[in-house]
Amino acid sequence: MLTTRAPAKINLTLHILGRREDGYHALESLVAFTGGGDTLALAPGPALSLDISGPTAPAAGAGDDNLVLRAARNLAARVEGLTLGAFRLEKRLPVAAGIGGGSSDAAAALRLLARAHGLAADDSRLIDAACATGSDVSICLLARARMMRGAGEALGPPIRLPILPAVLVNPGVAVATAPVFAALGLAKGARSAGAAHPEIGDGASAEDLLVALAKGRNDLEDAACLQAPVIVDALALLRATRGCRLARMSGSGATCFALFATRQAAVRAARDIRAQCPQWWVKTAALR
Ligand SMILES: C[C@@](CO)(OP(=O)(O)O)[C@H](O)COP(=O)(O)OP(=O)(O)OC[C@H]1O[C@@H](n2ccc(N)nc2=O)[C@H](O)[C@@H]1O
Numbered sequence: 001m002l003t004t005r006a007p008a009k010i011n012l013t014l015h016i017l018g019r020r021e022d023g024y025h026a027l028e029s030l031v032a033f034t035g036g037g038d039t040l041a042l043a044p045g046p047a048l049s050l051d052i053s054g055p056t057a058p059a060a061g062a063g064d065d066n067l068v069l070r071a072a073r074n075l076a077a078r079v080e081g082l083t084l085g086a087f088r089l090e091k092r093l094p095v096a097a098g099i100g101g102g103s104s105d106a107a108a109a110l111r112l113l114a115r116a117h118g119l120a121a122d123d124s125r126l127i128d129a130a131c132a133t134g135s136d137v138s139i140c141l142l143a144r145a146r147m148m149r150g151a152g153e154a155l156g157p158p159i160r161l162p163i164l165p166a167v168l169v170n171p172g173v174a175v176a177t178a179p180v181f182a183a184l185g186l187a188k189g190a191r192s193a194g195a196a197h198p199e200i201g202d203g204a205s206a207e208d209l210l211v212a213l214a215k216g217r218n219d220l221e222d223a224a225c226l227q228a229p230v231i232v233d234a235l236a237l238l239r240a241t242r243g244c245r246l247a248r249m250s251g252s253g254a255t256c257f258a259l260f261a262t263r264q265a266a267v268r269a270a271r272d273i274r275a276q277c278p279q280w281w282v283k284t285a286a287l288r
């Protein structure tokens, strides 16, 4: 049995540059990852199957359209004679939450199949299968902090970030990605205004990184807040916690994150938010 983790993806910034002729939005995003997340195991064998358990398994579903199965089929279509196998997914990340849980599961499936077959991490068939599965899947393959551009397929080199103590909050509403992009109202070929993405230095200090991140934004935040107004509350609660240096939504929402100077400050903030909103998903994380 082969196993791997599928961590959450956090868009520390998410700038929308315009809408391409293919309908997808051109973006620029500094992406980081948590530890933990979902766990995926593979027992290699001839038949493809998926067994799913864990607190958010019902929301993800074990059907044919599960991203684990889609990723496996996309790789099988590109690698002749690929042996698939039985996947077992322990699903803990909230679903339709802006943290790419499904994309990370798909990338984890590709990593396991690559391991089982001795495919290199930069094998173009692996990367093609990732892109065919979803815009966020290729960045989740390596799951290291880096810039993401294009519609998500153009990746910069890994960036060494200082470890960022964070709190992640999901207020319990599923937010589908496509309607949030659509609410931007950009026609095909349109470009959007907005200040350029801040320069992110490799190996920057936490202080320099926080200053740079503060100059960035998530351009999907307003559209997501209109669809799920509770996101406004989540952001306000995070911003009101002691020691919060920056609070922002990740991806198309509804998960929001706050960054702190120390792990203790993050732990205290998480405790305060849990006390106020016991139904919400609240996690501390070290982003990297
Ligand atoms: C917004 C982001 C930011 O990282 O994350 P999430 O909120 O999904 O986590 C991603 O761009 C989402 O990636 P992913 O969730 O893989 O998107 P896909 O399945 O490829 O696309 C779902 C839908 O979102 C829209 N879409 C997605 C990516 C993109 N660059 N432009 C788009 O317009 C399209 O309408 C597409 O049909």
Ligand SMILES: Nc1ncnc2c1ncn2[C@@H]1O[C@H](COP(=O)(O)OP(=O)(O)O)[C@@H](O)[C@H]1O
Residues within 6 Å of the ligand: 059, 060, 061, 065, 066, 067, 068, 094, 095, 096, 097, 098, 099, 100, 101, 102, 103, 105, 106, 175, 177, 251, 252, 253
């Ligand atoms: N393994 C999976 N985990 C989560 N969602 C999945 C999975 N497979 C398919 N999905 C579907 O993909 C959609 C996006 O889910 P997810 O990746 O959690 O969103 P987001 O990228 O916004 O966090 C959901 O509608 C969900 O039903």
